[in-house]
Amino acid sequence: MTGNEIRESYLRFFESKGHKILPSASLIPVNDPSILWTAAGMVPFKPFFTGAAKPDYTRVTTCQKCIRTPDIESVGRTARHHTFFEMLGNFSFGDYFKESAIPWAWEYVTEHLRLPPDKLWVTIYLDDDEAFDIWHKVVGVPAERIVRLGKDTNFWEIGVGPCGPCSEIYVDLGAERGCGSPDCEVGCDCDRYLEIWNLVFIQFFRDEEGNYTPLASKGIDTGFGLERVASVLQGVPSNFDTDLLREIMDYTAGLFGLEYGRENKVDVALKVIADHCRAITFAITDGALPSNEGRGYVIRRLLRRAARFGRLLGIQELFLYKVGGAVVRQMGRAYPELAERQDHVLSVIHNEEKRFSETLAQGTEMLNRLMEEAKKQGSSVIPGADAFKLYDTYGFPLELTQEMAEEQGFTVDTDGFGRAMEDQRQRARSARQETEYISERGALFKKMREEMGETNFVGYDALEARASVQGILRDGERVKSAQAGEEVEFILDVTPCYAESGGQVGDHGRLAAPELKVEIYEVTKPVENLIVHRGKVINGILKEHDQVSVEVDVARRLATCRNHSATHLLHKALKMVLGDHVNQAGSLVEPDRLRFDFTHYAAIDAGEIKKVEDIVNDSVLNDFTIEVFESSVDEARAMGAAALFGEKYGERVRVVKMGDFSLELCGGTHLKNTAEVGLFKLVGESSVGAGLRRVEAVTGQGALRYVNAREEQLAEIARLVKAAPHEVVRRVEGLLENNRELEAENEALQARLARYQVHDLINSVKTVKGIKVLAGEAAAPDMDSLRGMVDLLRDKIESGVIILGSTAGDKVNLVAAVTKDLLPGGLHAGKLVKEVAAVVGGGGGGRPEMAQAGGKDPSRLREALEKASQVVEKQLKL
Incomplete structure (x- = not known):
């Protein structure tokens, strides 16, 4: 079996x-x-x-x-x-x-x-x-x-x-x-x-x-x-020799001219690749994505382990996405979701393997150097700090480093690795770290941070601040100043501007000094604790060491805070309505809207959407005080705080509490109380993957704009159907019913017209070598109607060839049919309609008994139909 x-x-x-x-x-x-x-x-x-x-x-x-x-x-x-x-x-x-x-x-x-x-x-x-x-x-x-x-x-x-x-x-x-x-x-x-x-x-x-x-x-x-x-x-002898895995292994072996069963090294690699590719293909199909945490870490580890076993076989090209395709072919019948999401899954695998291949050679070279150095010192242990560097810089999971080291008789100091991981934020980069393996931009900002220190972010409590310009970049190059009209990046020692993080967009704002004005339109954090502002110099000259004032765009920040605070209320409301299994899987918080991705197994129906909306709006009307305080991770967990997707937490965490309703760890900006959210309105719900749903919502002015737009639409519909707004539904229902009656009447008239046309077309039948040939133009609005007329004519003539054409705007539709008794004689509707369609600048084809085609030149339809008899005669000679 x-x-x-x-x-x-x-x-x-x-x-x-x-x-x-x-x-x-x-x-x-x-x-x-x-x-x-x-x-x-x-x-x-x-x-x-x-x-x-x-x-x-x-x-x-x-x-x-x-x-x-x-x-x-x-x-x-x-x-x-x-x-x-x-x-x-x-x-x-x-x-x-x-x-x-x-x-x-x-x-x-x-x-x-x-x-x-x-x-x-x-x-x-x-x-x-x-x-x-x-x-x-x-x-x-x-x-x-x-x-x-x-x-x-x-x-x-x-x-x-x-x-x-x-x-x-x-x-x-x-x-x-x-x-x-x-x-x-x-x-x-x-x-x-x-x-x-x-x-x-x-x-x-x-x-x-x-x-x-x-x-x-x-x-x-x-x-x-x-x-x-x-x-x-x-x-x-093993699970791998069953058809469930062997077909995948044979496919992989065939990609590279290998053969299973000849050499143990090859066999082990093929088994690892087949097993791990099954795991990552299914996991990504179900919504997991490669990352450095949780499930994502498992996916990344398995994918990189499989890729490395491929390299051990001498395979340098990207191949795992091809093996993923073999998994889909093998397992897709039992698990249809594999085929449904195949393009997305294989794209994720391809991109992740490509990313890994770019660092694998460099990381392997570094590990080899580390082992050589250890040998010289008479040691067989890779220091934990170096193993962490491989993880942090090249994306090598600790387990991969352990495997590679073990093959050469080395072990890894896992305790030291753990300490290095714990001290990641505090420790300085080792002098031996080789910056050519870091992105050029990342290396530049790390160097600037070492030179000028970290940015002091004061934007939780203040929306303006005095600051000193620490550095300026134009097109990625350090410069001393920037003129009016130039777009630059700059770093300040202090800023109230929030940098894009955790799904919340960065602030906009203004930088000013006597005779200087800069519009800030992007704030990011390219490396830890260094905030970079991007903006355009409007007036004056921006220079290093300038003393400036910085102001956040207050209206934009407040709109963003409305949406961010509403996201916390929404998260809790979804749990209350759908169940505790709901957990955040991603978010986007902008001034105009919010988007929230979460774990759930089914679409949210209209009743559930209304319940969620009501709970959030009730929380707004309850005017809950929003408290923000710091705590240890353990204390926060003990209080029941939920962690938000995409956040990184240290020993101390920032806790956002909204009355007794919501408690979450969050590094974003928020309101002072929930009443400031204003109206909350859900405007969209969709699927973003297996077990993942997405909702979109608006608040405050955005919600008012949404409601006003809907009211304007309703008023316009009322005007068009000539009814008062409160009577629109009844009026539209009446129009739809009237439309259905007219459609039925139209179909009946079309059928009667078709019968009349059939009668006229029957009279135009010609005989070619003893075979009836009917070629004519029909008044059919679309291809379906044309095919219906061909069926009627085929029943009428009983034996023969039929070719009908019609025009629809600047297009030509053609349908050809050959009765079954004539098929053994060499007639083929697909080939016939293809030649006829060439006259009107088109093409097509199909089965021997029925085929269709299209064309681009309605003016030559009559010429094309006249050619039909010649094509029939030619087919009969073959």
């Missing part, structure tokens, strides 16, 4: 047992922020087992896509380790229990998969006599094939909560796959006994003291590894 056949067989089997087949949940848990990935089939159902939510179905079966990353280094070197895998499962939420789960499992593996019972072994928990009796007395498994194992392997629990004993099914793959030890038995670490199915009997609740209380409503959670079962049924 192929992997696809096993997957389908399993789901259909449990469907026959009353289970509801549900699609795989996203790899990104939408309702469980405690974990990075969906790592087992039961993860989406945790609330049902805990009783936190009530399921729609009491029996469910799924094939769940999963990612697990604790053993990344083992992937490719063992037969079973994967980062991405598929877990088949059947689940009961207070419905059936062991009495059904055990017999069904045996029925499926022996009768549907036809695994020999004498090759199967069963494990149970030490004192689970209930399971033993069912396996032995009901199913008929010999007692000597039922093995009792301890809590470390056959009891499932994750701290406080539901838990219970397990029972596993093993396949004996034969002594030749074993370790050779006389003590080799079920549970041995060798490859002889392969676990394929784990049945978890959720029957206890463990409290904080470690007491186990029987559950009134028991559950079943099973995991049936698709790749493992496929390896058994297909008789191959």
